[in-house]
Amino acid sequence: MxxxxxxxxxxxxxxxxxxxxxxxxxxxxxxxxxxxxxxxxxxxxxxxxxxxxxxxxxxxxxxxxxxxxxxxxxxxxxxxxxxxxxxxxxxxxxxxxxxxxxxxxxxxxxxxxxxxxxxxxQGLPPNAPPQPPRRLGVILNPASGKKKAREIFNQVRPLLVQSHCQLTITETTGRNDGDLGDRGLDIAAIDALVVVGGDGTIHEVINRLANDADKLAIQKIPLGVIPGGTGNGLCQSLLAISGESYSPINAAFLIAKGRVKALDIGLVEEANRRYYSFLALSWGLVSDVDIESDVLRFLGALKNDVYALIRLIFLRIYPGKLSFVLHDSDEPDKWQMIEGDFILFWAMNVPWATYNLQPAPKACLDDGAIDLIIIRRGSSKLQLLQAFWQAADGSHLSLPNVEYYKVQRFRLEPLNNQGILAVDGERVDCQPIEFVMSRGIARVFC
CATH class of the missing domain: 2.30.29.30 (Pleckstrin-homology domain (PH domain)/Phosphotyrosine-binding domain (PTB))
Incomplete structure (x- = not known):
């Protein structure tokens, strides 16, 4: 046929x-x-x-x-x-x-x-009536990354127009402006959303959709990503899964082709609030680098590499307790526990945390699992450096000091108030936190 x-x-x-x-x-x-x-x-x-x-x-x-x-x-x-x-x-x-x-x-x-x-x-008969343009709501964050989101969008805009799309562009004013409730973005008037920004902007948009008056908005509206931030982990994951190399024009190409896949979304619960995560939760060395490296933002993508070396030299240890239920367990109440001193804890929903770092090569978009990467006290600085180096291609999982678990839910309890917890690259309160995965409730162009 x-x-x-x-x-x-x-x-x-x-x-x-x-x-x-x-x-x-x-x-x-x-x-x-x-x-x-x-x-x-x-x-x-x-x-x-x-x-x-x-x-x-x-x-x-x-x-x-x-x-x-x-x-x-x-x-x-x-x-x-x-x-x-x-x-x-x-x-x-x-x-x-x-x-x-x-x-x-x-x-x-x-x-x-x-x-x-x-x-x-579009998979329709050639003699079917002409279809109206796809209505894309474009959320552009000019403050993301190296502040080149407008320039990047102008590079890919012709491709989106050529693919018979009608664009409605809304600029954010910076961080924590992703709900756009009063900024003219009518969810009911669009067929898909395109984010031109970083993973922090995507986090805000995901939570906007999940909390929309239309409770099915997050399931009905596909999300496309044009990399305009520093890390761009979700964008790289979608491109890699689709067999495309990392570039803004390739990301726009995925949106233009219109093929969608389901994406797991995690529900994060703290003592005083609940919200949603699409990318990662980190604690210890990873979140130290992710958050504190903002002082080196002028270095662009190199900021994480440079600050990681600083943190490896001046290594910190974090006492904590981790409880989790394995993904393949038939008993949802069968919890396992790890208590001790952690160097890093990384919970990943997709394979790539940034465009050049693949901590969870076994992660899938819609398997209903959270992939945990753990390194505990006792690893040498040389071993840690090797782990970070090999995380570029995912081969770090073969190292003896790296633990890897696929779980359906977990609870992390820092045993002191020091340290940084980060969800999708955004800092949250350092307190007990629970993460439960919901399988395939969002859709992404991939």
Whole structure:
């Protein structure tokens, strides 16, 4: 069925070469669920729809000079994997825009082709009625990370527009402004949310959705992420799971393609409040680095690496008690307990904590489990350094001083008031805290 012909009609290929526009003879083009094929200069041309985000006509590309001297034409926007270079040595595999231009005999034929391509990309019959644009609510936090969220969004905005999306953009004023209740974001008027910011902004948005008057909002509204923060752990996890390299344009590509997966969300309970977590809960060395390294924010992504070395030299020990129920346990009340001196405690919902650190390689988006990484007192500084080094690719789990558990819930009790607890990279009170996972209640573009 994948190669079944869904739509077939004449097209006139148009190419650009050496500043010249060439109109080729009319050919019969064929659309299947996976490809668009046509003939140019006697050679079969095949375009994979896996790389295509949309199609537009002249009226939808106003302001863009395509230099086409034909009254009826349209363009297909594709983003195949290519390579960008910075200097001689640094290369990055990322998706790069490649456009295909075609002319038709009249405007009706143009609109018929555009509708057929858009519908096929959405899994609809080509001859189904034209679909309205997807309404994306974009939450942009200009204070995230190195304060380049606007610049990053401007880089990816054309891709989202090309994928037949209507954008409503709301800027936050900084941290703790993620609920946006009085800032014009109407949850009922959008089909999906896109966050351009860091994991802290995503945390606020997740809690906004979870506490919406529509109790099913978090299940109904897919969430997309454009990396605009420092760590960007969720974004990297989604990209890695999808087989994409880490870059803003690749993150936007996932949103444009519109495929969604379920995401577990954790309920966090303290003595005086409850809220939701999507990424991680940390205590000890990890949260020290995560929170205290903000004084080095000017270093960008390097701030965590530099501060981690400082904390390894001046190591701290944290006494505490951890109780948990294993994920594969059939007895929800069968708690296990670890009490003693901890160096670090990391509870992960997704594989990546930052774009370059993978502490939980066995974590899945929707397995209903929390992945615990523990290192206790007795590990040398060299062993700790090795663990951090190998966490870049997840191979640290083979080290004898690293403990790894998959659990369905846990309770952490710091035995003194010193130290830092962090949830999704945001500092919370250092007090007993309980974490219970809810399986697959959110949706993300992946």
């Amino acid at each position: 994948e190669n079944q012909i869904l739509f077939q009609a004449p097209l006139i290929p148009i190419t650009h070469q050496s500043g010249q526009t060439n109109t080729h003879p009319e050919t019969t083009a064929t659309l299947t669920a996976n490809t668009l094929t046509w003939v140019k200069n006697g050679i079969n041309q095949v375009l994979s729809l896996d790389d295509v985000v949309g199609a537009s006509d002249l009226g939808e590309t106003v302001g863009i000079n395509h230099n086409i001297n034909h009254p009826y034409w349209f363009v297909i926007h594709a983003y195949p994997v290519g390579e960008k270079r910075w200097g001689f040595f640094f290369r990055q595999r990322t998706r790069v825009l490649q456009e295909y231009h075609f002319a038709c005999t009249d405007q009706t034929a143009v609109q018929t082709w555009i509708t057929a391509i858009r519908n096929t990309l």
